[in-house]
Amino acid sequence: MRRRPISIALKFPLLITGIVLTTSALLVWATYQHFSAVLHDSAEARLRSSGVLLASSLADSYTAARAQLLAVANHPHVREHLSTGQNVRGVDSILAVALATTDSARLQIRVLDLAGREHRIAKASHEAVGAPWAVDTSMHEAFSSGGIRVSPLLDVGGVVEYEMIAPVHTRDDGESHVGYIVETRRIRAQGVDAVRGIVGTSAMLMGQPGSSVWTDFQRVVREPAVMVRPDSIARLVGTDGRPAISIAERIGGSPWVVWLEYEEDRILAPLRSFVERMIPITVLVALLGALFAWAFSRKIANRLVVITRQFDDVNAHQPSGAVREAGRDEIHLLEESFLAMSQRAERQAQLESQLMQSQKLEAVGRLAGGIAHDFNNMLTVVRNYAEMVRSELEPESPMSKDMDEILHATSHAAQLIRQLLAFSRQQILQPVRLDLNDVIRNAHRMLQRVLPSHVEFRLDLGHPISTVLADPGQIEQVLMNLTVNASDAMPQGGRLTFRTTMSELDDTTEPAAAGVVGARRYVCLTVVDTGIGMDHATTARIFEPFFTTKPVGKGTGLGLAGVHGIIAQLGGSIWVYSQPGRGTTFKVYLPAAEGAADPVPRAGGGSPLIHDSGTILLVEDDPSTRGVIRRLLERHGFDVVEAANGVEAIAQLDDVHERVRLVLSDVMMPELNGMALANIIAERWPTMPVMLMSGYTDADIPQQNSGALKRTFIEKPFTSGALLHAVMRELYTTEDVLKPR
16 A cells, blocks of 8 residues: 655654754754863863962971971980980970970970880870880981981871971981880871862872871871872772863972862763753744644645646646647746846855955954953063063173063064054054055065065066055055065065056946945056966965965965955955966055145154153053053153053042143043044044054944044054153144143
8 A cells, every 4th residue: 555645744844853953963062072171171271270289388398397397306405315314405495496386286295215115295185196106226217318208198087187297317318316206197288279169079189109007187098099109190990980081290399199079970071961951941842843844735735736736727728739838837937937047156156255355354363353362462571571571681681682582572572563563454453545656666665575586576667556544564664564475475586576557347347345335436456476386275265364375384374364454454465376386476456545645754763862840640440550651651751640441540630630732642442432432532632643453443433433533543563762852742832842732
C-alpha cells in the first residue's frame, strides 16, 4: 500500500523546529565549551595566585622563626652556659623574652647539651606539648656544617606541631658546637583567611611529600591521594572524589608544600546555571517558530493547491500547445521573475561585496576608536614622564639610554594607534587647501630614502591641478605607505612612478565600484610599480586591517588599511589593479577644492627652552594624564588649575577667569565634553583662548569644531616639546613678536 505523502503544511513546521533546536543546541554547546575553557583558565590563575600568596606568607613566618631561633642559639650567655655547664645568669630571661616577643605559634624552647639532656625549658602557656623529637649524639655530624634541622610534622592529639633544632656553636666560625636550642611550634597559617576568601571552602592542605601527617590548618588530615609536583598545577580527582583543579607550591626555605584544590562543580556552576535557563527558552522559541511556520506553510499550501487545480483545469480542457499559444501560466512567470532576480543579483554582487568590506572595516574601526582614547592617554603619561626623567640625566649615562628605548617604544606604539585610527576614519584632522604636487615634491627626498638604490623613482606631475582639502600629515602618511608597499613589491629592483592628473568621474566610470558616487571633479594620484604584482584573491583583501602578505613580524597589516581609511575620511576613494608578474597600480581620487593652496604650518620642534608665566586651566578626566601635563607646564613656569571635567572647569572659571590665560582641555570627557566646554567659554568669556587635545574624536566633533569657533587641536600622545610649542602659539599671535592675546 502506497504511503500518503506528508503535506508541506506539516513538513515546513517540523523543519523549522528541527533547525531551531539543532542551532540552539549547537550554540549552547559551543558557548559552554568556550566559556568552560575561559572559566578553567580563570580558576587556574586564581588558584595559582592563591597558592603563591599562602606559600609566601608561610615562608615569611618560617624564615622569621629561623632567624629568631638562631638569635637565641648565638647569644653569648647561652653559649657560655652550655660550654661551661654552669648556671649563667640571663639564660632564662633570654628564653622568656624570645617567647614573649614572637608569634603565638611557638609553644616552648628547650636548651639541650650534646647528649640530649635538658638544661633549660621555657613554655609560652600550659598547653599540652607532644613528645619531643629525639635529639642525641647522632646529630653531631649533621650539624657540623651549621644550619637548622626541622622535624617532620607531628600529630599531637589532632593538632599539628613540629620542632626546629639549632646548634649552639662554641665559636662564631660554626666549626663545632656544644648543644642545641630546640623550639616546639604549632602550625599557625597567616594568610589562610585571605586565601579562603578566594578559593572558598575547597581543600587547602600543608605537609611534606611522602609524610603521613598533613594539616588543613585546623586539624590533622591524610596526605592527598594523588600528589601534584611542587610548583605545578593539574586537573585530577579531588579529595572528595569529584573532579578538581589542584596546585602544589613550595614553602620557601622549608621541606613543606601547600596544596590547594578547587572543585570543578564550583568553577562551572554559573555556566551550568546559564545552560539550565537556556533550555526552556530554546523550547519556547522552537514552539513559536513551529507555530509561525505552520501558519505560513498553510498559506503557501493553499496557494499551491489553487495553482495545481488551475493546471488540472487547463490540462483537462485544453491541449498543452493551446496553453502556450494562449499565454504563459503563473509557473512560467515565476520562473522568468526568478531569472530576472538572479540577473539583478549578479549585477549587484560587486556592490554588495564592497559593502561587506566596508562593514568589516567599520566594525574594526569602532573597536580601534574605542580603545584609542585610553591607549593614547597611557602613552602620553609614559612618554612625558620618560622625557622628564631623561632631561635630569647625563646624556651618556646607561639610564639615559634606557629612557631613549622607552621613548622609542612609545613612538612605535603611537604610530600603531595612528594607523588604527587612520583606517577607522577617526583621526584628528586639521584640513587645509593643499597643492598635491607641492606635497609630493616636498616629500620626494624623504620617500627616496625609503626606496633601495636599485629602484628608480619618477615623478610625472600634471599641471595645472586643483587643490584638495586635506590634512598635510595624512597625505604624507598615504604617500609613505604606498611607497613602502611598492618598495616591498620590488625586491629585485624596478621603477616607481607618481603621477597626478585631473579626472571627471561619474557612476559609469570604473572606479565607481571603489566608492566614487556622483559626477564631480577629482584630483587623481596614480602610483605605479613594476613589482611582482598580486593575484585577484590578494587584491580583494588588500585593504583589510591586519591582512598582510609579508612574513610574520615584517608587517602589521595596517598600512594599506590606514590608506583606505584616510582616503575615505577625506571623501575620496582608492582603486587598485594588479596582475602577478606585471606590477601594481593604485589610483587615489581626492575631491577637488576651490581656491589657492594655504600655507602649511610648521611642526613644533623637540624639547623647547620655553619659560613663561601665568595660569592655565587644565581640564582632563584621566588623573595620570592630568598629573603629567601639570608637571610639564609647571616645570616651564606656568601655574596650573585643574578640573576633572567640563562642569568643574566652568566652576573654576567662575572664580579665577581673570587670571587664566589659556584653557587646555581634553575632548572626550564625561558630563561635558571639550567642544561643549569651548562653546560655553566662547559665550561667557569671548577673549579666553581654548586649546583642545585628544587621541581620538567621534564623527560629531569635526562638525562642531568649524566656522568662527574653530579651536586648535593637539593630538595625543604628544611630546613635551609639541605641547609647549602649541601652548605658546595659542598664547601669542605670532612666533616672531610674542604679543599676548
